[in-house]
Amino acid sequence: AQSVTQPDARVTVSEGASLQLRCKYSYFGTPYLFWYVQYPRQGLQLLLKYYPGDPVVQGVNGFEAEFSKSNSSFHLRKASVHWSDWAVYFCAVEGADRLTFGKGTQLIIQP
């Protein structure tokens, strides 16, 4: 069965600094991968998704993610974070009939 590991439960960055949130997946075959974001007191929203092709995927609000088959990773990046990026970020992998989510990474922005 597929699985997703987000090794960092919490990441703190200064406003304007760059960001990387880590995601490792386990999947037999070619995976379809997603990043979802959960802003405070809201449901999840899609940030970006990957399917086979260009390993770097662009998402909303300046986010991008890079797929690496050799490292089984799908890390999320942003060049300059804003206070409004304060949220929980979930990585997910698509299986035969369901999405499997990681445990999420809480992003905290320092002024």
Add this chain to the structure above:
Amino acid sequence: EAAVTQSPRNKVTVTGGNVTLSCRQTNSHNYMYWYRQDTGHGLRLIHYSYGAGNLQIGDVPDGYKATRTTQEDFFLLLELASPSQTSLYFCASSRDWGCQNTLYFGAGTRLSVL
């Protein structure tokens, strides 16, 4: 933008109580899902459905029933609620299954079982 509405937003019940969580989507989506979100576990799939009258078992189904009465409405039932079911519950929908289909989430129902 797809709309998924959950009710109630907050619910408190006692151990052994009977609870129904409601979800309605108005975007003609075929698939609907119930997840629970817990610290340290992320989102876990309870049940899902690909159409009225259909029900599929998720990853953590024990203690939960679900029913899809129409294409729009999907209910989660806790018939003998236990404190371990205290959680944040999310409903989601998607047009179909597959990478090209985005899941749209409701705002969540916070359930406390005392």
